[in-house]
Amino acid sequence: METSLDKNALAGVSSSPAAPPLAAMPQHTVYSVLGAISFSHLINDMIQSLVLAIYPMLKANFSLSFGQIGLITLTYQITASLLQPLIGSYTDKHPKPYSLPIGMGFTLAGLLLMSVAPNFGILLVAAALVGCGSSVFHPESSRVARMASGGQHGLAQSLFQVGGNAGSSLGPLLAALIIIPHGQRSIAWVSSAALVAIVVLTQIGRWYKRHPATKKARAAHAGHASLSRNQVRLAMGVLVLLVFSKYFYLASINSYFTFYLIDKFHLPVQAAQVHLFIFLAAVAAGTIIGGPIGDRIGRKYVIWVSILGVAPFTMLLPYANLFWTSMLTVVIGVVLASAFSAILVYAQELIPGKVGMIAGLFFGFAFGLGGIGAAVLGQLADATSIGYVYKVCSFLPLIGILTVFLPDVEGRRAKA
Known part of the structure; x- marks a missing residue:
């Protein structure tokens, strides 16, 4: 394991003319x-x-x-x-x-x-x-x-x-x-x-x-010649919808969770911010966990669990007391955050040789959805209530059922 930016890792081209090409390393x-x-x-x-x-x-x-x-x-x-x-x-x-x-x-x-x-x-x-x-x-x-x-x-x-x-x-x-x-x-x-x-x-x-x-x-x-163009297009469409469900729900927490806690439980601002920090810490933990688990058991399984599997918790959240609200947001943060690494790597393997384009597409789409989601949900909160926003958003993870349409990319690669 390398622990520092030593010259073997980052110092550039070896001075030895006999250095083997990377593909052979x-x-x-x-x-x-x-x-x-x-x-x-x-x-x-x-x-x-x-x-x-x-x-x-x-x-x-x-x-x-x-x-x-x-x-x-x-x-x-x-x-x-x-x-x-x-x-x-x-x-x-x-x-x-x-x-x-x-x-x-x-x-x-x-x-x-x-x-x-x-x-x-x-x-x-x-x-x-x-x-x-x-x-x-x-x-x-x-x-x-x-x-x-x-x-x-x-x-x-x-x-x-x-x-x-x-x-x-x-x-x-x-x-x-x-x-x-x-x-x-x-x-x-x-x-x-x-x-x-x-x-x-x-x-x-x-x-x-x-x-x-x-x-x-x-x-x-990473070749997947057995997939048709229509299969790839369908899979990419499903992934885009999954990212939509994830980031629209995250926008409801990131932008309005403190207002929700203040409105429903009458918490002071500082206490509400502590709850938001706990959620963000859970998101960080889920981000770390999701990738290695996907490497071990397969990314499609992680996508199933992280999107559709979080639905019961999001649907309970609007009806929970303060204690269970805090507990549920930790679970939601960990489970939902594990999705993005799996989705991104799955898409990169679905369309080999397009690592930069896929990363740019999904990072850009996720970033844009966060902003759009905050604006749309803000308008909805003005027209109804902040509690109603969380009831509506609680159903977003059900979009995860579309994971059934994703081809078994890793299984196909293993057979190739």
Whole structure:
């Protein structure tokens, strides 16, 4: 097991002219690279959530309307979501080992511009730059995680994604401790984190450049010629619907759980936030668990349990007392969060040779759904009640029954 970014892992091309090609090298899990890419994911998603957390400050500083705040979000989401599959598709055909530090450079530029932005128009440009950085990072870093997995694709994706989960939870905390007390200019201080990430990602880029032949190795080991084009299309459609059910339900918790607890149980804000933190910790645990279990028992089984299996708990939640609400959200967080690694790796094996495009498609789709879900559910809560939102969302996991239409990809591969 590798424990540091030593020269064998990240130092680049060996000086020995007799170094064997990657395809001939024995596969092993490069934990140093997985740790580095997970750390970079933490910084990337910390910055993304930080931008959302400073909206109240920007609204006050620039006298923005809620419509203008929404336009900032739209600009950010368009660049962060819609560009991801396009970038992933391009880099599948034309690998760019140093695209990761370049992408983080866009994020750095966006932060610095946001710290000195004199008007709303410049804020939009800054938000677009931060979104572009995220759109480059996710498909390419997911590819690196798969390259470093040594065949443990679920484990690698789980380790990668848990870094993002941790970063998302740190962003609002960073905003509260640093940005809000010190004002807009202090956004530039966060750029030091982006600089650290650029250094780490440059080292990863050297390792990536040293191991370009994994594309051919991946195509050779993941072929599923027995599946027809219509079967692949059906399976991808089912996966998209499963991601929809997962992220729309998560949007109801992430955005409105504190309001739900305050409204139903009359909790103070601080106590409600503790319950939300417990849920986020459960999500992080589920993210780590789902990938390795999928490697062992098969990803389709994990998808079954994590989407459809969580339905009884979500349907009980709107009728539970405070104690059982807390218990149920822990179970829901762990079980539901285990799905994404399994879905992503399943899709990558369904369409071999398109690792970047698939990662970009699903990360972008998931990110976009989170924003859309929050907006739609907010409108529903205004029109009805926050309790009604949770009753409606409790049925979303039943979409998991569509898993029955997924072909047994791993079984087919074993027979090939």
